[in-house]
Amino acid sequence: MKSQERWDFAQVLGGRELIRSGAILFILGLPGHWLPLPITMAVWIALILVIAFLCLPVLRVEAGLKRKFKD
Numbered sequence: 001m002k003s004q005e006r007w008d009f010a011q012v013l014g015g016r017e018l019i020r021s022g023a024i025l026f027i028l029g030l031p032g033h034w035l036p037l038p039i040t041m042a043v044w045i046a047l048i049l050v051i052a053f054l055c056l057p058v059l060r061v062e063a064g065l066k067r068k069f070k071d
Helices: 004-034 039-069
Strands: none
């Protein structure tokens, strides 16, 4: 939040990254509907994927900010 330009850039990039992350997570979750996994294993896999795909957009936005504004 050092400037309005950085804030606007981060909001646009963050939105795109969250949409991309959600789409990938959706596609990765589809096979779980048909795979006969034990419920405990399915929950752990889902938890790991959700956490990973929530962290990924944040890391990509931070990298994008550093790349664009070279701080």
